[in-house]
Amino acid sequence: MKILGFIIVFLCGILLIYHTADFPDWGNPVSPASTHVSPYYIEKALDDTAVPNIVTAVLADYRGYDTMFETTVIFCAGIACFFLLRITRRREPSVALYRHLPTGITLRIEKGGKEPGKSNVFKRIDSQWVPDDLIIKTTCRIVVPFVQIFALYVIAHGHHSPGGGFQGGVILGASIILFAISTDLRTSIDRMSERLGAFFSATGVFIYAGAGALCLILGASFLDYSALAPILNVDSVMARSHGILIVEIGVGLAVMAVMIWLYYNVSSAGRHDEGL
């Protein structure tokens, strides 16, 4: 099987490499990919949408349908992961570990023993014993807000610099995941619950589709943001720019929530008690 697989892969690779002779050269400005629709985007994006970043303009305006359904795909992935893994039935762990915070002593409570519950003195820790690492916790606590501010900048400034909803959403999600890794999953879920994640991911898709539907109600095509001009009190070109920002916020929310949701479910195998 190994040899057969290698032969198939090798022949396939040779065939593909043989046919790269017909491909355009690297960096060729008149290659087929750069001649049909892309010059239109480059030359007209600023006049049509007032967005200097052409990638953002194409992503959220010219190819808005594509991006909307990509967001829906991400939302569906989050839901699929939830339905595959989530175990709602709470099974009590056989051994629970608690740390006595003032002294740093770890308590091991066997099944049937009385647990201290939530208090400022005792803190539940994961069953795979982890040291109380002050440096990691403090560093992450300081870094996380800056990561989040940067993420908001990336979303809000996506019109003028590289960025947008997808990138900013991933950075926002990464900040929460960093928090979950540096402390533990339960602390992270206390701050950003699963319910909130599900709500945000649905809200993000709703904002996107709702912006499109609003254009439809106002008499234009679906996702034609220039129809929003009377509501936003700007001309139709700026309305397209603002419409892009609205859908980017929706995308950012959905992506952030789904990234966190996926992490919660995959890292704890759906039990949401102990993470990585």
Next chain:
Amino acid sequence: MNEWITTLISKYNYWGFIVLMMIGLYAMMVKKNFVKKIIGMNIFQTAIILFYVSIGAKKGATIPIILHGHGEETHIIHAAEYINPLPHVLMLTAIVVSVATLGVALALAIKVYSQYDTLEEDEINRKIRDQMTQIEQ
């Protein structure tokens, strides 16, 4: 010889992606462990993302953000001055979607592991076969 070097210089990016893609395909086909298969799938996706991004490149062009885009004066924009934004748009979404599909793939792997206590394809097949023979008896 000279011609051959020209071909190499103008096409070597595609060759790199094809090698990467074939590594991913090999991992998906031959490796028995599901996590290794998933990693192979990701390598395959990465090869395609790199392929698209390299299609968008233009010699002597800059990133697709219009210079002095928010000034008052209007100036003519030439398509040759900016690289092709379209592959970047497509891959931007594809990267995030690939992370989401990776999450679903890992969720499926976790589910398979909890059912069969292994991620090796051979052992899972053997266990399924044992179960089938038990049912038939």
